[in-house]
Amino acid sequence: MQIRDLPYADPGVPDVRSGTRLLVWLGRRQLAGQTKAMLWGLLHHLGIAGLPIGTGIAVQSVVDRDGGRLALAGVLLVVMGAAIAAGDAMLHRTAVTNWITASARVQQLLSRKTAELGSLLTRRVAAGEVVAVSTGDVEKIGWFVEALSRFAAGAVVLVIICVGLLFYEPSLGVVVAIGIPFLALSVLPLLPRATRRADVQREKAGKATELASDTVAGLRVLRGIGGEELFLGRYRAASQEVRRAAVRSARMWALISATQVVLPGILLIVVVAYGARLALDGRISVGELVTVYSTVALTLYPLRNFEEIAMAFSFSRPSAKRAARVLALTRTSTTTDAGGEDREATGDLYDPLTGLLAPAGRFTAVVCGDPDLAGRLADRLGGHPAEPGTDHTSVLLGGVPLDELPLESARTAVLVQDKDPVLLSGTLHELLDVPRSGEVLPGRALAAARCEDVLDALAQASVDTDGDPMSTRITERGRSLSGGQRQRLALARSLVTDPGVLVLDEPTSAVDAHTEARVAAGISELREARTTVVLASSPLLLDRADRVVLVHEGQAVAVGTHRELLAREPRYRAVVTRETDEELGTAVPRLGGIEALEGESA
Numbered sequence: 001m002q003i004r005d006l007p008y009a010d011p012g013v014p015d016v017r018s019g020t021r022l023l024v025w026l027g028r029r030q031l032a033g034q035t036k037a038m039l040w041g042l043l044h045h046l047g048i049a050g051l052p053i054g055t056g057i058a059v060q061s062v063v064d065r066d067g068g069r070l071a072l073a074g075v076l077l078v079v080m081g082a083a084i085a086a087g088d089a090m091l092h093r094t095a096v097t098n099w100i101t102a103s104a105r106v107q108q109l110l111s112r113k114t115a116e117l118g119s120l121l122t123r124r125v126a127a128g129e130v131v132a133v134s135t136g137d138v139e140k141i142g143w144f145v146e147a148l149s150r151f152a153a154g155a156v157v158l159v160i161i162c163v164g165l166l167f168y169e170p171s172l173g174v175v176v177a178i179g180i181p182f183l184a185l186s187v188l189p190l191l192p193r194a195t196r197r198a199d200v201q202r203e204k205a206g207k208a209t210e211l212a213s214d215t216v217a218g219l220r221v222l223r224g225i226g227g228e229e230l231f232l233g234r235y236r237a238a239s240q241e242v243r244r245a246a247v248r249s250a251r252m253w254a255l256i257s258a259t260q261v262v263l264p265g266i267l268l269i270v271v272v273a274y275g276a277r278l279a280l281d282g283r284i285s286v287g288e289l290v291t292v293y294s295t296v297a298l299t300l301y302p303l304r305n306f307e308e309i310a311m312a313f314s315f316s317r318p319s320a321k322r323a324a325r326v327l328a329l330t331r332t333s334t335t336t337d338a339g340g341e342d343r344e345a346t347g348d349l350y351d352p353l354t355g356l357l358a359p360a361g362r363f364t365a366v367v368c369g370d371p372d373l374a375g376r377l378a379d380r381l382g383g384h385p386a387e388p389g390t391d392h393t394s395v396l397l398g399g400v401p402l403d404e405l406p407l408e409s410a411r412t413a414v415l416v417q418d419k420d421p422v423l424l425s426g427t428l429h430e431l432l433d434v435p436r437s438g439e440v441l442p443g444r445a446l447a448a449a450r451c452e453d454v455l456d457a458l459a460q461a462s463v464d465t466d467g468d469p470m471s472t473r474i475t476e477r478g479r480s481l482s483g484g485q486r487q488r489l490a491l492a493r494s495l496v497t498d499p500g501v502l503v504l505d506e507p508t509s510a511v512d513a514h515t516e517a518r519v520a521a522g523i524s525e526l527r528e529a530r531t532t533v534v535l536a537s538s539p540l541l542l543d544r545a546d547r548v549v550l551v552h553e554g555q556a557v558a559v560g561t562h563r564e565l566l567a568r569e570p571r572y573r574a575v576v577t578r579e580t581d582e583e584l585g586t587a588v589p590r591l592g593g594i595e596a597l598e599g600e601s602a
Helices: 019-028 030-064 068-124 127-168 172-186 193-218 219-225 228-280 287-300 302-325 372-381 405-411 442-448 452-461 482-496 513-526 560-567 572-578 587-601
Strands: 349-351 356-357 361-369 416-417 501-503 531-535 546-550 555-560
Touching: 019 030, 019 127, 030 127, 030 287, 030 302, 030 356, 068 127, 068 302, 127 172, 127 193, 127 302, 127 560, 172 228, 172 287, 172 302, 193 228, 193 302, 228 287, 228 302, 287 302, 287 405, 349 372, 349 531, 356 372, 356 546, 361 372, 361 560, 361 572, 372 416, 372 501, 372 531, 372 546, 372 572, 405 416, 416 482, 442 452, 442 513, 452 482, 482 501, 482 513, 546 560, 546 572, 555 560, 555 572
Parallel strands: 361 531, 361 546, 416 501, 501 531
Antiparallel strands: 349 356, 546 555
């Protein structure tokens, strides 16, 4: 897999039983790239290991005054230099390719999971953690995959060096063969403590990221209540905890690095001292001593890979654990029907858990006294996964459980717009360029959502689009627009898709009453003969619905029109009017107020 071939047509099904298993799965999926990098790494390290041989031959040829062997040593050094240059360049190229492709694979898996779970993802996992996983964690996972091939090449070369020295000069080779494995494994006693400290640092950094993300998301509200200093103090404290944890972690890694310098130095001293005695005794030549000395000195380079792989694993394992936790979230709790793709997904929408029924082709409004319950109900109606610890009974569409439909079919059949929809940056044309039936054109959807003032504002803001609002760029999350304008653009985006069932959670909560009445009329007209479910408590929306269902304490307890429920259901009146029976008086003035407001909006 080359970088130019990204993205993957199919990133695969990851092993998410643990962070370590996810890393192993990634390594296996990158096996071809890992093999290439390891082979180039072998060439690079063997070139380095061959330098002492050429150096030893050159020194001995000078001692023996042998010009032919000196020339041979020169040729050998040139060949080793070429091998080092080629191996180093290609090792870097293939290793970085492994890093990028592994990171891209994880990114695709996270994107696929985000699309699968929808808005429920941030209810199951904190938004800051999702950001941390998709940015810093992905980089650390890619780092481990990249370092793995270089570690393998270094380990193989060290084995070759030890075996080679045993044959080249057995007396010194035994010392090196005993010392090198000891040096390579010397980090193991320190690794558990370093790993624990790295885990603590990663956990605290994740919490700080979550706090920063949540603070930025709610910055406008914080400014409104004067809470900037409070949250700034909390983030400052969290940041200091991260700093202290990072310093403690760095001390352990500094100790490991020092060990990787001091112990090889001791081995080098032992080899030189013992080799010098052997040379004085005439048991080895000066060239052989130089060869062994140079070889031991150059083993420091492949030994660094042991330190790096230990560090990469320690930092990537908690990152992989977090990624595995996100990737392990599932949309369904039931076994997918093998014939699910052929099943018809049309008809009435029914929730067995609450008893809510939305007849096909009707405009159904749902009133919940608890806004959180309304949000969870909207997610259930869209076939999104239930939260942990809740009933996993699936919603039925035409008698077919949504959980048993393929994801694409379920998303085509039912579309849910939550109460806080997100507008991605781009032009208005790109915003409305979504998968759709083609029956509803963008112009009709914008008109139904009453976006005339939004179009005028975008036209005035356009600089190089000749006043065309459809070509005007919208900033990220629509920050240049008001809350009501963002909400209506999101509604237009939902309307233009023209799904079989459209579920809207408080689609007009950020607009004034006059605009709300017009938007309610637009939804009713555009979605005529289409199944529409609106979770709201606004009388203007409720009066437009064909039927209204009151959900109280998780159960549908009353069904009728808005006016019927106002007249006979006290719990409905308490939610919709926010008043008691004594404050209401009679139902007639209440109905008159609605009719008066509708007349004004007309």
